[in-house]
Amino acid sequence: MSTSFAPLKNDTFLRALMRQPTDYTPLWLMRQAGRYLPEYRETRKQAGSFMGLATNPDYATEVTLQPLDRYKLDAAILFSDILTVPDAMGLGLSFAEGEGPRFANPLRDEKAVRALQVPDLSSLQYVFDAVTQIRRSLDGRVPLIGFSGSPWTLACYMVEGGGSDDFRLVKSMLYDRPDLMHHILKTNATAVAGYLNAQIEAGAQAVMIFDTWGGALADGIYQTFSLAYMREVVKQLKSEHNGVKIPSIVFTKGGGLWLEEIADIGADAVGLDWTVNLSKARAKVGNKVALQGNLDPNVLFAKPEQIRSEVEKTLQAFGKPAANSGHVFNLGHGISQFTPPESVTVLVDAVHEISRSMRA
Amino acid sequence: MSTSFAPLKNDTFLRALMRQPTDYTPLWLMRQAGRYLPEYRETRKQAGSFMGLATNPDYATEVTLQPLDRYKLDAAILFSDILTVPDAMGLGLSFAEGEGPRFANPLRDEKAVRALQVPDLSSLQYVFDAVTQIRRSLDGRVPLIGFSGSPWTLACYMVEGGGSDDFRLVKSMLYDRPDLMHHILKTNATAVAGYLNAQIEAGAQAVMIFDTWGGALADGIYQTFSLAYMREVVKQLKSEHNGVKIPSIVFTKGGGLWLEEIADIGADAVGLDWTVNLSKARAKVGNKVALQGNLDPNVLFAKPEQIRSEVEKTLQAFGKPAANSGHVFNLGHGISQFTPPESVTVLVDAVHEISRSMRA
Numbered sequence: 001m002s003t004s005f006a007p008l009k010n011d012t013f014l015r016a017l018m019r020q021p022t023d024y025t026p027l028w029l030m031r032q033a034g035r036y037l038p039e040y041r042e043t044r045k046q047a048g049s050f051m052g053l054a055t056n057p058d059y060a061t062e063v064t065l066q067p068l069d070r071y072k073l074d075a076a077i078l079f080s081d082i083l084t085v086p087d088a089m090g091l092g093l094s095f096a097e098g099e100g101p102r103f104a105n106p107l108r109d110e111k112a113v114r115a116l117q118v119p120d121l122s123s124l125q126y127v128f129d130a131v132t133q134i135r136r137s138l139d140g141r142v143p144l145i146g147f148s149g150s151p152w153t154l155a156c157y158m159v160e161g162g163g164s165d166d167f168r169l170v171k172s173m174l175y176d177r178p179d180l181m182h183h184i185l186k187t188n189a190t191a192v193a194g195y196l197n198a199q200i201e202a203g204a205q206a207v208m209i210f211d212t213w214g215g216a217l218a219d220g221i222y223q224t225f226s227l228a229y230m231r232e233v234v235k236q237l238k239s240e241h242n243g244v245k246i247p248s249i250v251f252t253k254g255g256g257l258w259l260e261e262i263a264d265i266g267a268d269a270v271g272l273d274w275t276v277n278l279s280k281a282r283a284k285v286g287n288k289v290a291l292q293g294n295l296d297p298n299v300l301f302a303k304p305e306q307i308r309s310e311v312e313k314t315l316q317a318f319g320k321p322a323a324n325s326g327h328v329f330n331l332g333h334g335i336s337q338f339t340p341p342e343s344v345t346v347l348v349d350a351v352h353e354i355s356r357s358m359r360a
Numbered sequence: 361m362s363t364s365f366a367p368l369k370n371d372t373f374l375r376a377l378m379r380q381p382t383d384y385t386p387l388w389l390m391r392q393a394g395r396y397l398p399e400y401r402e403t404r405k406q407a408g409s410f411m412g413l414a415t416n417p418d419y420a421t422e423v424t425l426q427p428l429d430r431y432k433l434d435a436a437i438l439f440s441d442i443l444t445v446p447d448a449m450g451l452g453l454s455f456a457e458g459e460g461p462r463f464a465n466p467l468r469d470e471k472a473v474r475a476l477q478v479p480d481l482s483s484l485q486y487v488f489d490a491v492t493q494i495r496r497s498l499d500g501r502v503p504l505i506g507f508s509g510s511p512w513t514l515a516c517y518m519v520e521g522g523g524s525d526d527f528r529l530v531k532s533m534l535y536d537r538p539d540l541m542h543h544i545l546k547t548n549a550t551a552v553a554g555y556l557n558a559q560i561e562a563g564a565q566a567v568m569i570f571d572t573w574g575g576a577l578a579d580g581i582y583q584t585f586s587l588a589y590m591r592e593v594v595k596q597l598k599s600e601h602n603g604v605k606i607p608s609i610v611f612t613k614g615g616g617l618w619l620e621e622i623a624d625i626g627a628d629a630v631g632l633d634w635t636v637n638l639s640k641a642r643a644k645v646g647n648k649v650a651l652q653g654n655l656d657p658n659v660l661f662a663k664p665e666q667i668r669s670e671v672e673k674t675l676q677a678f679g680k681p682a683a684n685s686g687h688v689f690n691l692g693h694g695i696s697q698f699t700p701p702e703s704v705t706v707l708v709d710a711v712h713e714i715s716r717s718m719r720a
Contacts, residue, residue, distance in 0.1 A: 020389060097479060114504065121714065146401060157483055165525075166657075166658070166696060168658055168661065168698060171656065171658035172658060172661035172662065174658075175656075175658060175659050175661065175662035175666050175670065176661060176662040176663055176666060215635065216653075217634075217635070217656075218634035218654075219634065219635055219636060219637040219638075219693075220637075220673065220677075221656070222635070254614065254635070256617045257616045257617060257635055257636065257637070258618075263493045274577075274578035274579065275575065275577070275578065275579055275582070275614070275615065275617055276579060277579040277580075277617070278579075294578075295575075295578075295700075296531065296577075296578045297526075297579070298370070298526070298527065298531035298534075298535060299535050301531070301532035301535065301536060302532065302535035302536040303526065303536055306535050306536060310535065313580065315579075332578075336526060338528060
């Protein structure tokens with residue numbers, strides 16, 4: 001199927017992930033298709049709800065492409081939600097307006113945990129259809145990133161039943177019944193690997209695993225309950241499709257202390273948040289993985305000169321890319337819904353201009 | 361005034377902070393006087409509100425001593441709130457039931473920032489009265505810790521007007537108007553140093569600076585906007601009172617990546633959260649500062665065997681204390697209001713027993 005896709009015109013992002021030379025530092029933004037864009041809010045209004053957007057391939061394609069029409073971004077990322085997989089497992093996902101995700105059937109006891117199964121991927125066909133349709137619509141402009149939540153991050157929502165600020169329920173289970181937690185994580189790892197591989201089959205040209213809540217775990221616990229299962233996912237990923245390499249990115253927000261261990265699980269790139277010193281990170285693991293990040297999204301609330309100055313600091317921290325190293329510019333977390341859209345123009349131009357001049 | 365206090369019967373905590381030999385690893389718990397204790401909830405009901413408790417030295421003394429009557433803790437900590445200082449600056453603190461702190465007059469523009477002044481310490485006399493009364497009531501059982509929020513952490517609340525999960529307003533000011541942010545932080549640093557010194561004069565035997573939100577800052581920004589001002593506070597602290605050394609502790613939650621820099625600001629001890637590997641931390645800075653921490657409070661929701669096992673892991677991670685090193689056991693964050701009080705008994709006994717046997 002994917003043999004019919006248009007050839008790629010801008011492969012800078014993929015080259016950086018594979019630590020090959022590039023003319024400039026490529027960038028994309030986590031949550032780049034989102035509420036800060038008026039055209040996104042308009043489409044969402046038409047769709048009626050967030051899930052109305054995410055489950056309809058036409059809408060998903062439309063919003064995925066919106067930021068690319070405005071900005072010279074170097075990658076597109078599938079518009080979807082990390083909770084599609086637990087939803088397909090029968091947990092009953094909903095989004096109450098202005099709140100966050102909610103599961104009608106969270107995993108709170110042994111019976112619920114033991115009943116958990118890897119979902120039939122056909123129930124996620126709407127995601128794979130969106131991937132294929134987006135890839136076609138991109139027409140080779142930039143590569144398309146597929147993604148999933150990490151096994152641990154999915155487990156947080158599956159046990160808590162929604163967002164949490166202390167992770168009391170999921171960590172209570174982890175410490176009190178590690179056997180149940182491992183059962184959830186093993187199931188999630190199999191599901192996530194299958195889900196990402198199906199996205200690759202459908203047209204995703206790179207994949208990213210979002211471990212949004214790994215940084216909430218204790219040292220030692222993180223390695224056993226989050227990192228080990230991401231390693232399992234990466235091991236099961238198709239590293240190429242139709243003879244083309246599919247690079248993978250892992251991102252544990254708040255995982256800076258575990259950088260060397262994260263760089264060791266077999267992924268091609270590691271995402272970093274803004275607490276990490278890019279220069280030190282490169283010195284530690286830059287010859288093993290590409291690095292992605294790591295501007296604080298709040299920089300985008302400053303004036304253009306300050307945005308440029310912070311972009312330059314970030315690019316200089318990584319330093320001049322050399323053979324066998326790669327940097328993909330990104331924020332250290334999703335872009336804020338309150339971001340002025342014109343700040344993103346300043347950001348994108350600054351990254352491209354400054355990184356080009358650094359290579360000159 | 362403090363010459364009239366009873367001599368100290370248990371100085372294990374102070375000795376550990378000063379990296380002197382101890383018979384066992386001392387412990388106390390952040391927020392040990394709190395809602396998980398039924399007797400605390402009872403006193404709070406009488407007081408009518410949180411601020412009713414904190415501003416009345418009789419109530420503050422009563423709740424400070426409650427956990428010591430139940431558990432063999434090795435230190436008491438003043439019952440108060442980190443926001444007393446900005447309240448004294450005229451920002452108008454209130455606590456809405458079930459919400460969090462709110463400031464009626466947050467710092468949102470240049471005029472408000474420029475009007476900010478170091479408060480007259482007499483407006484905080486209720487805190488110093490509480491310190492003296494608690495110290496007397498302790499009658500030498502264990503040392504009393506005084507505390508303050510860090511300049512940056514106070515600034516977060518002062519600009520946001522309350523809690524925040526993205527720090528958008530305070531970081532917008534930081535990136536857009538660093539001059540205003542430095543003005544706030546400089547004022548806060550002077551106020552915090554004076555506040556802590558007055559607590560020392562009133563009877564505090566150690567002081568702790570809580571930098572709860574330093575870990576939200578980017579690398580480079582943390583050093584300039586949080587750490588530099590904590591260094592300023594530490595420099596101004598009375599390191600002894602009436603010929604007795606007053607040790608200081610700094611704690612940046614989420615600051616593990618900056619451990620070496622934090623250990624370098626002149627404090628006697630550094631607090632650590634659970635993401636930090638205690639063994640590595642000790643290897644890096646253990647001969648320069650004592651370490652305090654770092655169990656995940658959620659461990660207290662597990663069964664007694666698991667609690668003991670996690671305590672043992674934490675003690676073993678630090679390793680056998682040797683000359684010139686010190687470990688104070690604590691949680692990596694405040695104890696949860698949902699903690700079963702009997703779990704704390706298990707914890708306290710485990711820390712004392714296991715750490716004694718490790719020294720045998």
